[in-house]
Amino acid sequence: MYNPSRIPEAIAEYHAELTAIRRDIHAHPEHAYKETRTAGLVAERLRAYGADEVHAGIGGTGIVGVIRGSRPGGRAIGLRADMDCLAMNEETGLPWASTRGGFMHACGHDGHTTMLLGAARYLAKTRNFAGTVYVVFQPAEEGQAGAKAMMDDGLFTRFPMQAIYGLHNAPWVPRGSIAVRNGAMMAAADRLEILIEGRGGHGGMPQFVADPVLAAGHVITAIQSIVSRNVDPCDSAVVSICAMEAGKMDTYNVIPRTVKLIGTVRTYRKEVQALVEEKLALVVGNTAAAFGCTGRVEFIRGYPATINHPREAALAAEVGRALFGEANVITEINPNTGGEDFAFFLEAIPGAYIWVGQKSETSVGLHHPCYDFDDRIIPTGAGLLAAITEKELA
Ligand SMILES: [Zn+2]
Ligand SMILES: [Zn+2]
Incomplete structure (x- = not known):
């Protein structure tokens, strides 16, 4: 048998x-x-x-x-x-x-x-x-x-x-x-690239610059609201910023012109993925704007x-x-x-x-x-x- x-x-x-x-x-x-x-x-x-x-x-x-x-x-x-x-x-x-x-x-x-x-x-x-x-x-x-x-x-x-x-x-x-x-x-594994652009200048005279480092700090905090405030609590998603590039470590008194953030987004449903992508553009753009900077998001789709x-x-x-x-x-x-x-x-x-x-x-x-x-x-x-x-x- x-x-x-x-x-x-x-x-x-x-x-x-x-x-x-x-x-x-x-x-x-x-x-x-x-x-x-x-x-x-x-x-x-x-x-x-x-x-x-x-x-x-x-x-x-x-x-x-x-x-x-x-x-x-x-x-x-x-x-x-x-x-x-x-x-x-x-x-x-x-x-x-x-x-x-x-x-x-x-x-x-x-x-x-x-x-x-x-x-x-x-x-x-x-x-x-x-x-x-x-x-x-x-x-x-x-x-x-x-x-x-x-x-x-x-x-x-x-x-x-x-x-x-x-x-x-x-x-x-x-x-x-x-x-x-x-x-x-x-999960779907997508790559996130954020570019925040301001107007650099003298670290001692911040009144003359639009500081992308400060804007980046607020962006990092603000995007964590997407999972906690926008995604349905019964769905799940991960947004992680894993790397950041701003200024030079041997230059203590120059505010840089740009900050780059790299991270990953994980989702299970296409609707959630689309929602996270849309909210990222909104939150990053508007948060950066509040500090006189521009913020752009590139959402690079990886594995579904x-x-x-x-x-x-x-x-x-x-x-x-x-x-x-x-x-x-x-x-x-x-x-x-x-x-x-x-x-x-x-x-x-x-x-x-x-x-x-x-x-x-x-x-x-x-x-x-x-x-x-x-x-x-x-x-x-x-x-x-x-x-x-x-x-x-x-
Ligand atoms: Zn592996
Ligand atoms: Zn494997």
Whole structure:
């Protein structure tokens, strides 16, 4: 009798090989659109596992593997992993630590790539489904929209699919559990640039200047009213100013002509995003004007919010329950204010993004110099992706 709960067990048979692959990728991290070694390894493994087709160079360094089921079927789905690392130094001291200074797999994309390879190996061997599964390995998730690059390069026209699934390790979800919810999983991440222009001059004679530093101080305070006074209390948003440039540190008596502020805005709903953008222009412009300055806002849209589709989120949860038990599937969880470029896929076609828990006594947060992907969850994530495929393409 068909029993999907056996799938992680079956994948655990090659846990040792997958762990070796994960640590090899970890030791050789590659940054956005430069994932050539990783992509080469992925393509080589997919061929060795018996994928029917392997396509390279999609959206830069992206790879798509094609695996057809043993039964005919018109339906196709995609499974996605990200391959890129972060530009930061590793401090884990592990034997498989990064061999490339300034680069590190601090978000676990080495683990995601490995888990998708594990799923591909199982699916290519068993082919217990009808139709086609595309395994999508994307470049440049960290801030450079590799998912969009693959779409712009024809991902969904060359490989038409009715749904797509992706996962991310989650150090805030207990190991052994997965978390998936209908609706927002991750926020829209937009960039904010504010330029306040006044009339600089002598620091000792402020009556002759229009001081952009004073105006910037009021702007920073005033824009915090947007979340507290304009956004509906039942919605949520973040407005953060993270950097400021004004004058020169070796010049104590000159009021500068301009001040530049840089920050980020996080929202889940398009209406809230539009409201924050509109209020920012108003508050910045009018506050600056009150001090005789001008204030201009550039609102640069980054990744959209990652919004799971109801059917696919429910299917992922159902598969998770069959694999890991009712208690290990969390659907009541808050979305996260990080950004994720899987959002572009979910704007184009239905799908779901799932967190695979790796929280333990020693776990460290994502993007931390001491972070490492937990190899114990490889069969969990790989098994989930494989079981979703068998369910979707039953
Ligand atoms: Zn990250
Ligand atoms: Zn990540």
